Amino acid sequence: MFPESLPWQGIRTVHASDVTPATDASPRHDCPGRRGFTLIELLVVVAVIAILAGLLMPTLSQARESARRIQCTGNVKQLNLAWLLYAQDNGDRLVPNGTDVAVRTVPLWVAGNSHQGGLGAFTNRTLLVDRRYSAFSATIGNAAVYKCPSDRGIAVGRHQYVRSYALNSYLNNVAPSGPLSTAHLRFSTLAEVQRADPSALLTFLDVDWPSLCMPEFRFELGRAAYFHRPASYHNRSGVLGMADGHVESRRWRDPSLRPNNTRDNRHGTVARIPTDVQWLQERATRPAR
Numbered sequence: 001m002f003p004e005s006l007p008w009q010g011i012r013t014v015h016a017s018d019v020t021p022a023t024d025a026s027p028r029h030d031c032p033g034r035r036g037f038t039l040i041e042l043l044v045v046v047a048v049i050a051i052l053a054g055l056l057m058p059t060l061s062q063a064r065e066s067a068r069r070i071q072c073t074g075n076v077k078q079l080n081l082a083w084l085l086y087a088q089d090n091g092d093r094l095v096p097n098g099t100d101v102a103v104r105t106v107p108l109w110v111a112g113n114s115h116q117g118g119l120g121a122f123t124n125r126t127l128l129v130d131r132r133y134s135a136f137s138a139t140i141g142n143a144a145v146y147k148c149p150s151d152r153g154i155a156v157g158r159h160q161y162v163r164s165y166a167l168n169s170y171l172n173n174v175a176p177s178g179p180l181s182t183a184h185l186r187f188s189t190l191a192e193v194q195r196a197d198p199s200a201l202l203t204f205l206d207v208d209w210p211s212l213c214m215p216e217f218r219f220e221l222g223r224a225a226y227f228h229r230p231a232s233y234h235n236r237s238g239v240l241g242m243a244d245g246h247v248e249s250r251r252w253r254d255p256s257l258r259p260n261n262t263r264d265n266r267h268g269t270v271a272r273i274p275t276d277v278q279w280l281q282e283r284a285t286r287p288a289r
Contacts (some may be wrong), residue, residue, distance in 0.1 A: 068149040069234035072164075072206060073247050075145050079165060079204045080241045082139040083109070087190040094188060095135050097167045098175030099214030109167055110134045110146065112215040114177065122212070123159040150233035152260065153209025161209055166217035166228060168202045170285040171243075177214050181221045184285040198243035202283045206231040206239045208259060211267070219284045224271040230280065232259045242283075252276050 037045075086095040086109075095109045111133035113121035120127070125143040127133045140146075146163045153161035172188050173180060180186060187193050193201060205217050211229040218227035230238040230252070236259075237251040254276040256269050271277040 066235070069237065069239065069249060072148045072150065072234065072239045073249065075148065076165065076204050076206070076239050076241045076247045077245075078140060078145050079136075080245050080247065082136045083167075083203055083241075084190070084245060085139055086135060092189045092191055094172035094190060094193070095167075096174045097169065097171055097216050098173045099177040099216055100175050107131070107133050107135050108175065108215055109136050110163065110215050112163065112213065114213045121214075122153075122161050122163070125162050128163060148206050148231065148233060148239070150259075151206075151209050151231070153212065161212065164206055164209065164212065164231070165204045166207050166212065167204055167215060168284060169216040169218045171203065173216060177216060178218060178227075181285070183288055184221060185288055186285070193243045196286045199246065200283050201243040201285075202240055202280070203243050204241040206233070208232065208257070210260070211269075218267075219281055220268060220277075221281055221284065224274045224277050226256065226269045226271065226277060226280075227267045229257055229269055232257045250279070 083095055087093060096106055098108055100108075100111070100113060111121075111127040128143045128146050129137050129141055131137040134140075143162060146165060147161070148164035151161060151164040153164070169176065169180065170184065170186050171193075173186065185192070185196065187196070187201075202217075205228075207217065208229045208231045211226070213228075220227045230240070232238050232252045234249065235251075237249050238257075240248050240250060242248065254271050254273040256272050257276060
């Protein structure tokens with residue numbers, strides 16, 4: 001009745017002792033060549049990175065300063081434009097220049113004062129944008145235009161300086177802080193400027209903040225010295241406007257024009273190398289004929 005062979009006949013019974021324990025599917029191999037970094041190797045890598053960073057940092061710093069110089073150039077261009085527009089709107093008469101903070105019937109381009117005139121002359125934005133004090137207020141309503149982005153000037157009490165630029169003292173100086181040369185021209189109208197080669201006549205200069213004071217930029221004509229020192233924030237270069245409207249960047253060679261010169265904030269700094277001071281004086285005015 002039963003089949004001659006059953007399904008389970010011939011099947012061997014498996015015992016636990018016959019089973020080989022499972023191991024990691026990936027065979028393990030000894031790799032004597034693989035090892036971590038040693039301390040010396042890590043120190044070498046860190047040193048190489050530090051050297052590369054040291055080489056790149058000056059380049060990056062110069063690139064940042066070049067960007068600030070471009071912004072400073074834009075500020076001076078706006079000041080130059082306001083200067084030209086004022087003359088066109090006022091019968092060819094140049095904007096008044098000089099020094100004081102008095103409320104005038106016709107204000108200066110901006111108000112300011114000497115170092116003895118008080119903190120407000122350096123830190124009060126009202127003197128830049130209020131029409132009672134600034135003839136440029138109708139054209140330039142943003143006080144930031146008057147500030148070089150590289151100017152880190154700080155007055156007494158940790159107040160930031162609000163102005164970096166000054167205007168050539170031989171351009172319609174109605175309130176001079178000192179005597180102007182009688183042997184040189186003083187310009188009152190745009191027509192007079194046009195006759196004197198305006199492409200080589202200075203208007204606005206970026207000023208080293210310890211030397212900045214009144215709105216005018218004074219020159220020591222006849223001697224190799226700076227009454228006011230031009231700034232050299234931008235990789236030893238300064239930004240200067242010219243009376244035809246263009247703006248220049250000039251690299252200074254005189255060590256006396258190092259930036260942020262707080263040790264020499266007196267007026268009348270003697271030039272160590274005369275090339276730069278002569279270049280400035282030649283573009284301040286023209287000899288009277």
